[in-house]
Amino acid sequence: MRVALFLTCVNDTLYPDTGRAVVRLLTRLGVEVDFPPGQTCCGQAHYNTGYRHEAEPLALRYADVFREYDAIVTPSGSCGAMVRELYPRLGARARAEGRGDTLATRLAPVIPKTYELTEFLVDVLGATDVGAYYPHRVTYHPTCHGLRSLGLGDRPRRLLEAVRGLELVELPGADECCGFGGTFAVKNPDVSAAMGVDKVRNAESTGAEVLCAADNACLMHLGGTMARLRVGMRPVHIAEILASTEQEPPR
Amino acid sequence: MSGMFVGMPAFPKAAHEVVGNQTLRGNLRHATHTIRAKRAKAVDELSDWAELREAGRRIKDHTLRHLDRCLEQLEESVTAAGGTVHWAADADEANRIVVELVRDTGESEVVKVKSMATQEIGLNEALEAEGIRAYETDLAELIVQLGKDRPSHILVPAIHRNRGEIRDIFRSEMGRWGRPAPQGLSDSPAELAEASRLHLREKFLRAKVGISGANFMVAESGTLVVVESEGNGRMCLTLPETLISVVGIEKIVPTWRDLEVFLQTLPRSSTAERMNPYTSTWTGITDGDGPSVFHLVLLDNGRTDALADQVGRQALRCIRCSACLNVCPVYERAGGHAYGSVYPGPIGAILTPQLRGTQSEIDASLPYASSLCGACYEVCPVAIDIPEVLVHLRERVVQGGPVTRAGNKVVLKPAKGHAAERAAMRAAQWAFGHPGVLRTGQRLASRSRRFHPRTLPGPGRAWSASRDLPTVPAEPFRDWWQRGHGGEEAK
Ligand code: SF4
Numbered sequence: 001m002r003v004a005l006f007l008t009c010v011n012d013t014l015y016p017d018t019g020r021a022v023v024r025l026l027t028r029l030g031v032e033v034d035f036p037p038g039q040t041c042c043g044q045a046h047y048n049t050g051y052r053h054e055a056e057p058l059a060l061r062y063a064d065v066f067r068e069y070d071a072i073v074t075p076s077g078s079c080g081a082m083v084r085e086l087y088p089r090l091g092a093r094a095r096a097e098g099r100g101d102t103l104a105t106r107l108a109p110v111i112p113k114t115y116e117l118t119e120f121l122v123d124v125l126g127a128t129d130v131g132a133y134y135p136h137r138v139t140y141h142p143t144c145h146g147l148r149s150l151g152l153g154d155r156p157r158r159l160l161e162a163v164r165g166l167e168l169v170e171l172p173g174a175d176e177c178c179g180f181g182g183t184f185a186v187k188n189p190d191v192s193a194a195m196g197v198d199k200v201r202n203a204e205s206t207g208a209e210v211l212c213a214a215d216n217a218c219l220m221h222l223g224g225t226m227a228r229l230r231v232g233m234r235p236v237h238i239a240e241i242l243a244s245t246e247q248e249p250p251r
Numbered sequence: 252m253s254g255m256f257v258g259m260p261a262f263p264k265a266a267h268e269v270v271g272n273q274t275l276r277g278n279l280r281h282a283t284h285t286i287r288a289k290r291a292k293a294v295d296e297l298s299d300w301a302e303l304r305e306a307g308r309r310i311k312d313h314t315l316r317h318l319d320r321c322l323e324q325l326e327e328s329v330t331a332a333g334g335t336v337h338w339a340a341d342a343d344e345a346n347r348i349v350v351e352l353v354r355d356t357g358e359s360e361v362v363k364v365k366s367m368a369t370q371e372i373g374l375n376e377a378l379e380a381e382g383i384r385a386y387e388t389d390l391a392e393l394i395v396q397l398g399k400d401r402p403s404h405i406l407v408p409a410i411h412r413n414r415g416e417i418r419d420i421f422r423s424e425m426g427r428w429g430r431p432a433p434q435g436l437s438d439s440p441a442e443l444a445e446a447s448r449l450h451l452r453e454k455f456l457r458a459k460v461g462i463s464g465a466n467f468m469v470a471e472s473g474t475l476v477v478v479e480s481e482g483n484g485r486m487c488l489t490l491p492e493t494l495i496s497v498v499g500i501e502k503i504v505p506t507w508r509d510l511e512v513f514l515q516t517l518p519r520s521s522t523a524e525r526m527n528p529y530t531s532t533w534t535g536i537t538d539g540d541g542p543s544v545f546h547l548v549l550l551d552n553g554r555t556d557a558l559a560d561q562v563g564r565q566a567l568r569c570i571r572c573s574a575c576l577n578v579c580p581v582y583e584r585a586g587g588h589a590y591g592s593v594y595p596g597p598i599g600a601i602l603t604p605q606l607r608g609t610q611s612e613i614d615a616s617l618p619y620a621s622s623l624c625g626a627c628y629e630v631c632p633v634a635i636d637i638p639e640v641l642v643h644l645r646e647r648v649v650q651g652g653p654v655t656r657a658g659n660k661v662v663l664k665p666a667k668g669h670a671a672e673r674a675a676m677r678a679a680q681w682a683f684g685h686p687g688v689l690r691t692g693q694r695l696a697s698r699s700r701r702f703h704p705r706t707l708p709g710p711g712r713a714w715s716a717s718r719d720l721p722t723v724p725a726e727p728f729r730d731w732w733q734r735g736h737g738g739e740e741a742k
Contacts, residue, residue, distance in 0.1 A: 007728055009683065013693050014721050016728035035732045040683035046676055048623060050645030054680045061684065089639070096561060148625035177580045181622025186713035188263045188620065190270040193717035194584045195622070224718030 003033045004069040006062070006114070008079045009041040015216045021243035021250075022075050022117060025132075028243075029125060033073070038065040044082040049183045052093065056103060059087055063110045071124060072114045075239045077146025077215045078182075080116035085149045087111050116146060117239055118155040118214055128158045134241045134250070135165030139208035141199065141222070143215040144177050156214055156238055163241060169206040173198070180221035196225040204231050214238045259591030261616035266585035275411055279583050282410050286577045289523035290630070296525070297515070306512045308634040311568035314503055315558060321470045321503050322549065328473025332535020334545040339497075341552050341657075342372035348548050349374060349462070349495055350381045356493050356544075358383075358459045364477060364484040365389035366464025367405060367571055368497045368550055370593040371606075374462070385462065386428070386454050388483040390447050397424035403587025403595060406521050406573040411586055414438040425450050451483065461491035461542065465498045466570065467513060468547075471506050474534040475547070478517060478527050488531050494542040499550050501558075501567040513570060516632035520572035553606035559655035562643040566601045568633040573598075575627035575637060581620055590617065597627035601640040608656060609648050615666050618644035649673060686729075693727035700725070 003026065007019045019035075026033045042062055043055030062083065066072045074080050088111060091104025121127050140160060146152045160168050179185070179195025186192075200222060203211045211226070211233050213219050223235035236250070244250040259265065269275055294300050314321055326336045339345035353361060361378065363369065363385050375385040375396075387396040394409040395402050398420045402408030409417070418438040425432045430450045436442055463484065467476040475496055477484045488494060504510065518527040536545050558564050576582050576596030587595035591613035592603040600617040609615045618641050627637040647654065649672070651663040665673070682688045700723040707715040714720070 009689070012728045013696065014723065016724050016726065016731055019728035020731065035729070037729060037733070038686055040686055040689055041679075043680075043683075046680060048642055048645075049672070049676065050618075050642065050647075050649040051673070051676045051680075052642075052646050053650070054676050058680060058683050144622070144624040144626075148629055175626075177622050177624035177626065179580070179622060181624065184619065184622045188266065188581070189713040189716060190263065190267045191581050191584050191620075192622070194270045194276075195580050196718065220721050221718060224714075224720065227719035228717060 001031070001070045002068065003031050003071045003073060004066050005033050005035050006039055006042075006066065006072050006074040006079070007035065008074060008076045010217055010220070011075060014220070015237065018075055018216055018237045018239050021237070021239040022073065024248065025130060025239060025243040026073070028245075029121075029127060029130060031125070034069070036065050036069075042079045042082045044079055044086070045182050047082065047086055047090070052090065056090060056094070059090055059107055060103070063107050066110050066113070070113065071120065072110060073117055073120045074114065075117045075214065075237060076217070077116050077143050077150055077152065078217060080114060080119075081145035081149035083114040084111055116150055116152060116214065118152055118159055119150070121159060121242075122155045129162035130159065130242050132163040132242045132244055133165050133246045134163050134244050136210050137167045137169060137206075137208045138210045138212050138236075138241065139169045139171040139203055139206045140174070140238075141171055141178060141203070141211060141213045141218070142174055143213050143218045146214050147175060152214070159242060160212065160238070166241070169208050171206060172202045178218045178222055180218045182217070185221055192221070193225070196221055197229065200225050200229060200231055200233075203233060208233065210234050210236045210241075212236050212238050212241060259611075259613040261612045262585070262589055262591070262620040263616065265589035265591065265613075266581075266620075269586040269589060270584055274413075275586060276584065278411060278413055279586055282407070283577045283579075283583045286523060290520060290574055290577065293519040293523040293525065294630075297519070303512055303516050304632055304634055307516055307570075307632055308568060310504060310509045310512060311501075311633055312565075314505055315501065315564060315567055317505075318500065318503070318558065321505055322500060324470040324505075325468055325473060325503055326549075328471065329535060329545075329547050330473075332473045334473065334535040334547055337546060337548045339548050339550050339552070342550075345372050345497060345548055345550050345552070346374055346377035349497065350377060350383065352493075352495055352546050353378065353383050353460055354381070356460055358493075360384040360386065360454075360458060361460040361462050361495075362386050362388050362454050362458040362487045362491065363392075364461070364463035364487045365392050365408075365479070366462070366497065367593060368464045368499050369462065370402065371499075372497070372550065372552065374497065386451075386458070388451050388454065388487055389479075390444070390481060390483075393447055393451070394420060397421065397428065401588055402593060404573060404576060405571050405594065405596070405598075406576075411588070414440065414443065417443055421446050421450075429453060455483075455486040455490055458487075458491050460493045460495065461487040463488060463494065463496045465496055465502055466517065467510060468498055468503045469505075469507055469510065470503055472534055474507070474532050476510065477529075477531045478514070479529045479531075480522060480524075480527055482529050485529050485531050488533060489541045491542055493544040493546075494533075495546045495548065497548045497550055499552070500554055501569075517570055517572050520570075520574040520630070520632045555658060556655040557602075557605040560605070563601070563605050563640055565635050566598070566605060566640060568635055569598050569602065570633060571598075572632055574630040574632065575635075578626040578630050579621075580624060580626070581622065585620070590620065592617075597621065597637045597641075598635070601635075601637055601644060604644050604647075608654075609644065609663070609666065615648050618642075618648060690727070690729060694730070696723045697726050
């Protein structure tokens with residue numbers, strides 16, 4: 001099986017540790033993973049801000065870069081949802097605008113092959129115990145697009161529960177949005193910040209040391225809020241928890 | 252829509268005030284979280300909820316596809332049952348029709364059943380301008396009317412008021428509108444309800460004209476349906492001699508059988524009840540039973556324009572249950588008034604810009620009043636994909652394009668104020684189209700990282716006023732990958 005990592009532009013630029021963790025984790029599980037350098041951005045920010053036409057070339061780039069692979073793994077619920085839920089919509093809209101089937105046809109092959117990381121681990125590899133060790137108290141925030149668009153369900157929980165040393169504590173109001181929402185964070189800064197503060201206070205109330213999620217964009221917003229509020233918690237991507245072992249603790 | 256919303260500031264500005272008001276935030280949080288939990292429980296009771304939701308979606312879509320025929324059938328059945336049907340293209344026409352109908356009765360006051368359509372057209376104000384007094388009889392609407400306030404929720408328009416405020420409004424205002432509040436009125440719910448009962452009863456018994464909306468209209472029989480909790484609707488629909496109903500054209504269903512679906516999904520979604528206390532149905536007029544004159548005013552007011560839009564038309568499936576408001580994290584923190592319309596919350600954010608257009612500041616800002624978290628879509632009993640429509644309307648705002656306004660196809664220009672954003676989006680698209688450019692940018696950011704501030708000036712403040720910036724790593728992932736190919740020597 002040829003497996004490609006679609007790291008996403010945010011992770012590539014700001015969170016290379018998450019990328020390294022995915023590589024380490026998949027390698028440990030016997031999966032050889034490739035990082036095609038032609039990859040950039042899935043186009044989600046463009047699409048969701050109203051620039052659908054600007055998102056199209058980015059979607060086509062994604063389709064071209066990843067066409068040859070059997071599976072494409074991404075450590076981002078929202079970018080995974082962009083490909084799986086919204087790429088079909090890009091094609092359908094182009095068709096409705098009288099631009100034919102070209103876009104839909106070119107995007108179609110990569111859509112079902114794209115997996116969010118926890119989906120790939122649980123559904124494709126059939127693994128819930130990935131042999132990780134992480135001796136910390138952790139609470140998990142299911143991000144909206146992972147939860148509602150991709151339907152990740154309890155996959156992340158099952159993976160975390162199997163991690164040795166990890167104490168998983170329930171996050172109150174877990175399924176409420178953290179307030180990031182892409183450009184929403186700056187277009188409606190007051191509401192976005194208020195949502196972030198509520199999420200952080202809920203996380204704080206669990207007494208966890210680590211706030212875990214499967215999307216660094218949300219963690220960037222929550223981490224920035226925690227730092228500002230001087231809350232003594234760390235935001236950590238689930239890949240970094242699952243990658244860590246006794247021999248290779250997280251850095 | 253009603254003139255009282257003209258000149259509203261954009262959503263973020265209006266929301267700013269509420270976010271800082273801790274009392275109001277507390278009221279809203281408590282109210283929305285309570286009803287949210289109750290709704291979830293009421294819905295979980297039904298093992299066939301998914302099927303009901305799908306059936307509701309299909310009935311509405313089917314009806315909308317054949318709206319012209321359904322409406323003509325309705326007109327025939329209502330007329331055959333002794334009612335008179337009027338067609339109103341917009342708010343002004345609807346108001347004119349109602350004013351004339353009331354004038355013809357010689358009356359100068361009317362009692363009203365809670366109705367979104369009449370609020371949408373600003374009917375109370377139009378009546379008042381002609382010297383006709385309209386009395387709201389729903390408890391929450393009464394509170395809003397007495398307090399010279401604006402509604403902030405579809406179902407619970409006074410959700411932003413607490414008990415103490417309601418008592419004060421009753422004490423100071425009831426006397427001016429009719430029977431004053433009892434001496435020594437407290438803020439206990441029972442006393443407040445009794446005060447409103449006494450105040451309203453004299454109006455019910457006196458009124459010769461009733462005005463309502465409707466939750467549903469059945470085309471095959473010409474029957475109108477009002478679903479309510481308090482029984483005030485039943486009074487207004489049965490006691491007066493003349494009944495005038497103003498109803499949006501999308502409220503129609505083809506057959507009685509179709510009601511079976513919605514009479515299950517609506518109460519569970521809105522008040523979290525298995526069944527609402529009062530469901531009133533009437534078909535034209537009946538000798539010796541209820542009003543002897545019945546007028547139905549069918550309201551378009553932008554609905555046909557919305558129907559012409561392939562993506563946006565799903566908003567017309569809405570049955571106004573307000574479940575999407577109650578789960579919305581943005582509504583919970585911004586409150587209903589910030590939406591600048593009688594339709595607040597997620598449904599308002601997609602309906603208002605379709606009914607009113609996207610030209611004003613507030614209307615152009617509504618499609619952005621969402622983090623696209625999808626909670627609204629998840630609870631909507633007619634499966635309106637609100638995030639999909641929001642993004643579609645964002646596109647309309649920033650890129651313009653073909654729309655239908657007042658029945659005519661027009662091409663909208665992109666809205667003003669998005670030039671910088673558009674340029675940034677195009678620049679990003681270009682960089683993402685050239686991985687080499689992206690990489691140069693990433694490296695520049697990495698090299699200069701020690702000089703990055705913790706907060707940003709200018710527009711960047713929108714992020715950094717409340718959140719620290721992420722620290723830029725020493726190198727982007729792609730550099731690490733290329734150096735070591737993911738190999739351990741790179742560590
Ligand atoms: S959009 Fe759906 S959830 Fe919201 S009020 Fe309408 S029917 Fe209810």
